[in-house]
Amino acid sequence: MRGALLLLVLGAIGIAGCQAITRTPSATAGPIGQFGGRPVLGISNGTPMVVTLYLNGRVVETGLEPIDFASLPPLPWRVEARSPSGRVLTSMQVTTGDVWSTTDPSGNVETNGAMGRVDLSCGRITIWAGYYAPSGPPPASPAGSPGDCTP
Numbered sequence: 001m002r003g004a005l006l007l008l009v010l011g012a013i014g015i016a017g018c019q020a021i022t023r024t025p026s027a028t029a030g031p032i033g034q035f036g037g038r039p040v041l042g043i044s045n046g047t048p049m050v051v052t053l054y055l056n057g058r059v060v061e062t063g064l065e066p067i068d069f070a071s072l073p074p075l076p077w078r079v080e081a082r083s084p085s086g087r088v089l090t091s092m093q094v095t096t097g098d099v100w101s102t103t104d105p106s107g108n109v110e111t112n113g114a115m116g117r118v119d120l121s122c123g124r125i126t127i128w129a130g131y132y133a134p135s136g137p138p139p140a141s142p143a144g145s146p147g148d149c150t151p
Contacts, residue, residue, distance in 0.1 A: 039099035039113060039129040040069050043081060046123035049149060051089065053127065054080045079116065081127050084151040092116035094129040101131055119143035 043061060045051045053061040056078055061067045077094040094114045101111045113130020119139035128134050 039094065039131065041067055041072060041077075041079065042128050042130075042133050044124070044126045044133060045081075047120055047125060047149060048122055049151065050084055051125060052082050052084075054082060077129065079127055079129065081116070081118075081125050087151075089120070089125055090116040090118040090127060092127060092129070099130050120148045121146060122149035 041053070041055065041060065043051065043053050045063065050063055052059055052063070053067070056073060060072070075094055075096050075098075078091070079094065080091040081089045083089055092114050098114045099112060101109060103109050111131050113128055113132075113134070115126065115128040115130075115134050117124065117126045117134075121142060121144035124139050124143070126134060
């Protein structure tokens with residue numbers, strides 16, 4: 001899925017009683033553009049599944065280690081969140097110009113990024129490229145369809 005979204009606040013959402021696991025840069029990651037002008041990549045997994053994040057066909061995160069932002073390749077990116085069996089759960093394309101930040105004369109900051117999201121019967125998975133994690137309400141219940149959380 002390709003899309004751009006006004007990104008609001010940094011955080012993870014607990015969904016359907018599951019604890020969301022979010023991988024984003026630490027608070028010490030520095031100002032926008034620290035990683036050579038490239039956006040950072042994040043995932044929030046509110047399901048009990050182990051989800052693997054792929055970037056341009058290469059594993060970049062398995063839920064066990066943080067993403068090494070400095071080693072991410074230049075854009076464009078094809079990002080996929082896959083189930084343990086390799087099924088693509090959600091995806092996004094990130095190209096030059098999709099992620100940006102601007103500050104108006106009053107000091108208000110507006111950011112834009114790319115996002116992929118899927119609401120499954122066992123929780124929500126969100127992937128994003130930008131400077132902040134997207135936020136939003138938890139999925140409507142029931143979300144997804146029976147069997148969509150099998151590996």
